[in-house]
Amino acid sequence: MQNMQTIIDKINDLKKMKNAVILAHNYERGEIQDIADFTGDSLGLSQQAVQQDADIIVFCGVHFMAESAAILSPQKTVLLPEIHAGCPMASMVTAEALRAEKKKYPEAAVVCYVNSTAEVKAESDICCTSANAVEVVNSLEEEEILFVPDKNLADYVAQNSTKKIIPWEGYCPTHNQILASDIVRVREKYPDAEVLAHPECRRDVLDISDRIFSTTGMLDYAKKSTTEEFIIATEKGILHRLEKENPEKKFYYASEFAICPEMKAIDLNALLLSLEKMQHIISVPEDVRVKAKYTLDRMLAIKRSR
Incomplete structure (x- = not known):
């Protein structure tokens, strides 16, 4: 069994030799975040990859992110x-099921959360992130919105829009199991802490949280805020980066069970094997890629026009 430093050295050597860039999501294991060239949220990392003069992108995340x-x-x-x-939530909607649902609501625009497959993106009108979902929905001319695949994010958007939101019955199991009672319990223990919640959480959790942010929003806010203690209602992996970037502040889990096993599937050995054996290559058929890219480009155009 190789020791950790030997594995790290081999990864760094292979990365240079093969002109690769390593991306890690904010929920990945701490050692994966530490060895990555960039850490962030799923779309931000993909955008970062576009700007890199690299031949290989090693995406430490889940399948839809690599797509x-x-x-x-x-x-x-x-x-x-x-x-x-x-991603269990991404698996809760298929292109075929979405096509069938679209027929029921011919006047509705399909807004697709980036946490979805390329095929589902290709069947949608525009993508959104957890940070810009409200802005994307409110930018559309259509008054009816078929929102896939996260019913909790759809509900959050509905609270902040006059549009008719038709939610898909999908959800993130990790966020969905964070309960309002968890927030109450941890808040009693740390009464001076501010509660930051991800909009993939249930409405009753969001209702009693102090602020609602994407992972990037949480990281930015924690840096700028004068608050010194935070309760974090999202996947536990983000605490590694929060603590690393804010050593003088305290961060507490809203729930010790907020762990995504899929996000923890990649370890240093898997990363090393990936670079050694060039596994596993993720590609998207060109016809699907072009349609999916349109939905992402349309979303990004909203940001540019502001």
Whole structure:
């Protein structure tokens, strides 16, 4: 068994030799975040990859994230170190099921959360992130919105829009199991702490939280805020980066069970094997890629026009 430093050295040597860039989501294991060239949220990392003069993108995340990188950087080889690292929420909607649902609501625009497959993106009108979902929905001319696949994010959008939101019955199991009672319990223990919640959480959790942010929003706010203690209602992996970037502040889990096993599937051994054996290559058929890219480009155009 190789020791950790030997594995790290081999990864760094292979990365240079093969002109690769390593991306890690904010929910990944701490050692994966530490060795990555960039950490962030799923779309931000894919955008970062576009700007890199690299031949290979090693995406330490889940399948749909690697697909997004492949959509935006088709000329680069995209590797997912653990092929079975999926997203349960993304699996709750298929292109076929979405096509059937679209027929029921012919006047509705389909807004697709980036946490979805390339095929589902290709069947949608525009993508959104957890940070810009409200802005994207409110920018559309249509008054009816079919929102896939996260019913909790759809509900959050409905609270902040006059549009009729038709939610898909999907959800993130990790966020969905964070309960309002968890917030109450941890808040009693740390009464001076501010509660930051992800909009994938249930409405009753969001209702009693102090602020609602995407992972990037949480990281930015924690840096700028004068508050010294925070209760974090999202996947536990983000605490590694929060603590690293804010050593003088205290961060507490809203729930010790907020762990995504898919996000923890990649370890240093898997990352090393990925670079050694060039596994596992993630590609998107060109016809699907073009349609999916349109939905991402349309979303990004809203940001540019502001």
